[in-house]
Each structure stands twice: as C-alpha cells, then as structure tokens.
Amino acid sequence: xxxxxxxxxxIMPRYSRTAYDHAVKAVGVRVVExxxxxxxxxxxxxxTAMVMVLAGRGSQEGPLSLPVIASLAAPRGVPVxxxxxxxxxxxxxxxxxxGADLVAYSGGKCLRGPQCAGLLLGRRDLVQAAWINSAPHxxxxxxxxxxxxxxxxxxxxxxxxxxxxxxxxxxxxWTSWLEHIAARLTTVRGVSADVLQxxxxxxxxxxxxxxxxxxxxxxxxxxxETLLWDGEPRIAVGGAxxxxxxxxxxxxSIRIVPYQLEAGEERVIAERLHAVLANPPRKTxxxxxxxxxxxxxxxxxxxxxxxxxxxxxxxxxxxxxLVGTHYASFAARDLGGTLHGRxxxxxxxxxxxxxxLNYTFTGVVSGNTMQGTVLLGEYGTAQWRAxxxxxAPPGAPRTG
Numbered sequence: 001x002x003x004x005x006x007x008x009x010x011i012m013p014r015y016s017r018t019a020y021d022h023a024v025k026a027v028g029v030r031v032v033e034x035x036x037x038x039x040x041x042x043x044x045x046x047x048t049a050m051v052m053v054l055a056g057r058g059s060q061e062g063p064l065s066l067p068v069i070a071s072l073a074a075p076r077g078v079p080v081x082x083x084x085x086x087x088x089x090x091x092x093x094x095x096x097x098x099g100a101d102l103v104a105y106s107g108g109k110c111l112r113g114p115q116c117a118g119l120l121l122g123r124r125d126l127v128q129a130a131w132i133n134s135a136p137h138x139x140x141x142x143x144x145x146x147x148x149x150x151x152x153x154x155x156x157x158x159x160x161x162x163x164x165x166x167x168x169x170x171x172x173x174w175t176s177w178l179e180h181i182a183a184r185l186t187t188v189r190g191v192s193a194d195v196l197q198x199x200x201x202x203x204x205x206x207x208x209x210x211x212x213x214x215x216x217x218x219x220x221x222x223x224x225e226t227l228l229w230d231g232e233p234r235i236a237v238g239g240a241x242x243x244x245x246x247x248x249x250x251x252x253s254i255r256i257v258p259y260q261l262e263a264g265e266e267r268v269i270a271e272r273l274h275a276v277l278a279n280p281p282r283k284t285x286x287x288x289x290x291x292x293x294x295x296x297x298x299x300x301x302x303x304x305x306x307x308x309x310x311x312x313x314x315x316x317x318x319x320x321x322l323v324g325t326h327y328a329s330f331a332a333r334d335l336g337g338t339l340h341g342r343x344x345x346x347x348x349x350x351x352x353x354x355x356x357l358n359y360t361f362t363g364v365v366s367g368n369t370m371q372g373t374v375l376l377g378e379y380g381t382a383q384w385r386a387x388x389x390x391x392a393p394p395g396a397p398r399t400g
Contacts, residue, residue, distance in 0.1 A: 001027055001028035001140060002028070003027075003028045003029065006049075007046075007047050007048060007049035008028065008029050008030060008047055008049065009029060009030050009031075009032050009043075009045070009047045009048050009049060010024050010029045010030070010031055010032065010048075010049055010050055010051070010052055011031075011032045011034060011040065011043045011044070011048060011050075011051045011052070011078075012024075012031055012032070012033055012034070012051070012052050012053075013033075013034055013035070013040075013053060013054075013058060013059075013064040013069070014033055014034070014035045015054065015056070015057075015058030015059075015064070016052060016053055016054035016058070016059075016083070017031075017033060017352075017353060017354045018054060018354055019354060019355070019356045020083065020085075020354070021353070021354025022354070024052060025354075027140060029049060031353070031354070032048075033353070034064070035064075036063060036064070037063055037064065037068060037072070040064065040069065040072060041072060044072070044073075044076050044078065048076075048078050049078075050078060050079045050080065050081055050101075051069055051073050051078060051079075051080045051081070052080075052081050052082075052083065053066055053069060053080060053081070053082050053083070053100070054082075054083050055082050055083060055084040055085075055086075055087055055095065055201065055202060056200070056202055057200070059082065060200070066080070066082065066095065066098045066099060066100060067098050067099055069099070070098065070099025070100065071099065073099075074099065079101035079102060079123070079126060080099065080100045080101050080102070081100070081101065081102040081103075081104065082095040082100045082102070082103045082104070083104055084103050084104060084105055084201070084202075085104065085105060085106035085109065085118070086106065086109050086110065086202045086203045087105060087110065087201045087202050087204075088110045088167075088201050088204050089105060089110065089111060089119070089158070089161050089162075090201065091162070093121060094201070096121065096122060100122065101122050101123045101126060102120060102121070102122035102123065102126055102127070102130075103120070103121045103122055104118060104119065104120050104121075105118055105119040105120075105121070106118050107119070107150070107153070107154050107157060109203070110203075110204060110259070111157045111158070111161055112157060112260070113153055113154050113156070113157025113158070114149075114150040114153040114154055114157070116146060116150050117146050117150040117151065117153065117154040118154070119154070119158070134146075170259075171198075171205075171206065173263075174205060174206050174258040174259055174261075175195060175197075175206045177258045177261065177266035178195045178206055178207070178208040178256065178258055178266075179195060180266050180267065180270060181193070181208055181256065181266055181269055181270040181273070182194075182195060182208055182210075184270040184271070184273075184274050185210055185270065185273060185274055185277060187274070188212075188217075188274060188277045188278045189216055190212050190213035190215075190216035190217055191210065191211070191212045191213075191217070191277055192210075192211050192212070193208055193209065193210045193211070194208070194209045195207075195208055196208070196209055203257070203259075204259075205257050205258060205259035206257075206258065207255050207256060207257045207258075208255065208256040208257075208258075209253060209255050210253060210254050210255070210256065210273070211252060211253040212252045212253070212277060213252070214252040217252065217277055217280050218280060218283055219252070219276075219277075219280050219283075220248070220249060220250045220251065220252065221238065221248075221249035221250070221251050221252065221253050221254045222238075222248030222249045222250065224237075224254050224273075224276060224277070225237045225238045225249075225254060227276050227281070228272065228273065228276065231272060231276075233268060233272070235268075235269055235272060235273075237254050237255075237256060238254055238255065247347055247349065256269065286338070286340040286343070287340070288320075288340045288341040288343075289319070289320060289340075289341075290317065290319065290320045290339040290340065290341070291339075291341045291342045291365070292339075292342070292365055292367075293317055294315050294317055294322065294339060294344070294365060294370070294388075295315055295316055295317045296314075296315060296388055296389065297312060297313065297314050297315075297388070297389040298312065298313040298314075298315065298370070298386040298387065298388055298389060299312060299386060299387050299389050300312060300313055300384055300385070300386040301384065301385050301386070302374065302382050302383070302384045303382055303383045303384070304382045305380060305382070309328070309329045310329075311326065311327060311328045311329070311384075312326075312327040313325075313326060313327075313335065313346070313386060314327070314335075315335070317339065320338050320339055320340055321336075321337075321338060322335070322336065322337045322338060322339060322346065323335065323336050324336075326346075326348035326359065328348075328350070328357070328359075330350065330355070330357060331350050331352075331355075333348045333349060333350040333357075334348065334349075335347070335348045336348075337361070339365065342364050342365045342366065343362075343363075343364060344361070344362065344363050344364065344365050344370055344372065345360070345361070345362055346359075346360075346361040347359065347360050347361070356377070357376075358376070358377040359374055359375070359376060360374065360375040361373075361374045361384060362374075362375075363384065368387060368388040369385070369386065369387050369388070370385075370386045371383075371384060371385040371386065372384060
C-alpha cells in the first residue's frame with residue numbers, strides 16, 4: 001500500500017514482537033521496536049499511527065506495562081491496540097480499563113467460535129473506522145473478508161460466552177479429563193503427571209504436565225510429540241505440526257491442554273499416549289565418530305516447493321559436534337548440529353523482528369558434497385545440496 005502522506009509507523013514493545021506482526025506490516029507500516037520507557041518516549045513522532053501491545057505478562061507488569069504505555073500515548077493522541085487473541089472475553093474489559101483504545105480477540109481459542117473471525121472492541125470512532133476499511137467495502141480490508149456465516153457464528157459464540165456457557169463447570173470438566181489421562185499414564189513405570197491450574201487471562205485452561213524417567217523410557221518430549229502427530233488418530237501436542245518450540249524439546253516431558261477437546265477425546269489421548277510410553281520404539285544410539293571433517297564454508301542450494309535459494313554454511317567441527325553460521329536469504333543465524341559417520345544434522349533458527357524461520361537439515365556427507373532434506377517447520381520441507389567452497393589466490397580460478 002502507498003502510505004504517502006499518512007502516518008506509517010507502529011510502535012511495539014519488544015515483548016510484543018511475534019509472527020503475527022505481519023497483520024500490522026501488511027498495511028505498509030514500519031514497526032518501531034522499543035525496550036524501555038525512554039525508547040518509547042523517543043519513538044513517538046508525527047508519523048506514529050498507533051502502539052500495538054501483546055496481552056500477557058509484559059503488558060501487565062514491568063517498565064512497559066499497558067498503563068505505562070497508555071499514560072504516554074494518550075496525551076500525544078496516539079491510540080493503543082491490545083492483541084488479546086488468546087484471552088477470555090472478560091466484562092468489564094480489563095484492557096480498556098487499563099488505558100487501551102482498542103482490543104482484538106480471536107474468534108477461536110477461548111471463545112470456541114469461527115477461527116476466521118474475531119472481535120474488535122473499544123473506541124466507537126476507531127471501531128467504525130476499522131469497519132469502513134474492511135469488507136463489504138472495497139478498501140484494503142476487502143481481501144481479508146469475513147463471510148456472513150462467520151459473522152453469525154461469531155455472534156453465536158459471544159452470546160454463548162456471555163449467557164449459556166458455565167465457565168466454572170468447563171474448568172472442572174477440563175480438569176477431570178486431565179485427571180483421567182493422568183490416572184491412565186501413571187500406571188506406566190517411570191511416568192508422573194501433574195494437573196496445573198491456569199494463571200492470567202491468556203489461554204486460560206488447566207494443563208497436564210507429563211514427565212518420565214529417560215532411563216526407563218528413552219524418548220524426548222519432541223519424539224513423543226512427533227509419534228502422536230504421525231500416529232492414528234493424529235494428536236497435536238506442543239509444537240507438533242507447527243513451528244514451536246525450537247530447538248525441539250529434549251526434555252522427558254510434554255504438556256497437554258484440553259480446552260479445544262470434545263467429550264470422549266480425552267480417552268483417545270490417554271490410550272494412545274499410554275501405548276507410546278508403555279512400549280516406546282527402540283532407538284539406535286548415534287555414537288559413531290564423524291567419518292570426515294566438514295569444517296569450512298559450504299555453498300548450499302535449497303529447492304523449495306516452488307523456487308530455490310542459495311545459502312551458505314560456515315562450519316566448525318569438534319569431534320562429532322558442529323557449530324557455525326547459516327547465511328540464508330533472510331539474515332544470518334547460528335547453526336549447530338552433529339555428524340555421526342556420514343549422517344549429518346544441522347539446525348538454525350531466526351526469531352527476530354516478528355519472524356520465525358526454523359531449519360532442520362538432515363542428510364549425508366560424501367567427500368566435498370552433502371545433500372538431504374530440510375524441515376521448515378510450518379512451511380513444510382525442501383531438498384538441499386551443498387558443495388565445499390574451494391579457495392585460490394586472488395586472480396586464480398576457484399576450484400571445488
């Protein structure tokens with residue numbers, strides 16, 4: 001979008017930077033990141049369109065809490081938007097009471113309504129302006145149209161939240177489901193399980209922390225999540241099928257949340273997880289020494305579903321451990337991994353400025369080349385091939 005002559009900067013506290021920044025950046029603004037009250041005050045200017053705050057601990061306490069931000073933004077006439085997507089719809093609204101001008105909620109999550117809809121609450125003039133710039137009008141928001149079916153579904157979800165759902169009973173029900181899963185799992189030797197009650201407003205649901213003795217059950221949390229995700233029926237726990245956490249959890253534990261389940265599904269989860277922990281698949285320990293030294297720079301060709309890119313690995317090797325830098329199309333980031341025999345594993349992650357790019361390279365080394373598959377988290381997989389970079393004196397042709 002062409003924002004010439006318009007306010008085109010949005011201020012965000014560092015704790016508010018997430019992958020959902022794109023919802024703001026899509027309109028063409030520049031995000032100004034701040035990490036202190038002094039930086040916030042300096043960031044305000046004639047181009048400031050608003051301040052965006054992510055609901056959570058950072059907005060509730062600390063040097064850039066919502067009340068602090070609002071006290072500085074209001075005198076300057078700068079509106080404050082709170083992203084409360086995962087929050088419960090509390091009335092009276094705590095964010096509006098804390099100085100926010102607008103609050104946005106997801107239609108899914110706590111409200112259990114349409115995932116492609118949501119709520120925007122706050123100042124009448126700003127809410128009306130948002131509506132004017134969205135569908136059915138033919139402005140920028142037309143491409144993000146919410147259908148009339150989702151609108152009615154959203155209305156039904158809000159009415160149910162306010163008038164028919166028994167929230168205390170729901171919490172008790174969800175806790176009972178977790179207790180059922182815990183009772184089943186703790187019959188497995190080496191397994192313990194604890195029900196944890198929610199804190200705060202975001203994702204307000206009890207959760208079950210399942211832990212096991214790795215000497216008895218030789219699986220990591222990531223491996224259990226993957227087994228559940230790849231099994232039948234598919235069960236999504238933690239970051240399975242998504243982009244979190246990174247790097248994958250090596251701890252012998254997982255956490256289960258129930259508030260998106262339907263009655264009876266807790267029994268399915270209990271039986272499937274019991275089967276995984278009671279009869280874990282056998283793993284062959286990767287203890288073979290590295291078959292070669294891959295230290296140096298490697299020119300990497302990555303072939304995506306559509307298109308390709310050239311990356312670079314700069315690697316240092318100590319025994320079977322690898323560290324280095326991954327130079328990709330979008331910024332550079334640290335690289336780490338292992339080489340056992342000819343089998344290579346490398347991981348890198350870039351999670352700054354609202355970007356989440358996670359790479360897990362697996363493959364085989366063969367002399368001065370290596371190749372394999374790279375897992376891109378929520379973005380699927382790609383193929384990659386690398387060649388060791390050769391060097392020559394200035395002016396001489398490069399070899400290798």
